[in-house]
Amino acid sequence: MKKVLVGSVIALAAFTASALELGVNVSRDFSSTPLNSVGLTLGKTLGSVNVGVGYSRSTNTQENQNRFSLGGGVNLMKVGSVMVTPNASVVYLNNSQSANGYALTAGVDFSMPITKKLDGYVDVSHQFGQDRVSRYDGGAVTAGVRYKF
DSSP: OHHHHHHHHHHHHHHTTSOOEEEEEEEEEOSSSOOEEEEEEEEEEETTEEEEEEEEEEOOSSOOEEEEEEEEEEOOEEETTEEEEEEEEEEEEEESSSOOEEEEEEEEEEEEESSSSEEEEEEEEEEEEOGGGGGGOEEEEEEEEEEEO
8 A cells, every 4th residue: 555655645746737637537347346436536637648546435235445546547549529538547445344455557538628727537457466466357337427627
C-alpha cells in the first residue's frame, strides 16, 4: 500500500500545474465475489495522455473493500462527441474479511461532454490480481461524471 500512496502523492504533485478533473462514480464488478462500489477520482489530461488517482468503497454482507488506484490512459479516437480512451491502472485492494493485495486493471473509457465543464463516462475493464486477491478478478463496469476546474 505504501507504493500506491507514494505514487499517488507524486501524481498529485504533477497535477498542480494546470486544470484538474474531479469525478464521482458507481461501479459493479462481475467477479466470483461481486461488489457494488461508490468512488471518487482525481485526474489530469496532459495532451492526449490522462493520469489519475482513485478511491472506491464497496460494502457487501460478505466483504467490505477499499480500492486505491493509480492509472492512466491515452485518448485514442473520437467517434462523434464520444472520446475512446484505452486505460490501465495498478490497484491496491484493502479487504475486510480476506487478504489484501495488488491487481492490474485494463479497460476502455468512453466519455462524452454534458456541459462545457462536465463529462459523463462509462468504463469497461478487467482486473488481474495476485493469487491472494484473485477471487476479485473479472470484468467491471463503472459509470460517473467528471467536473473540470
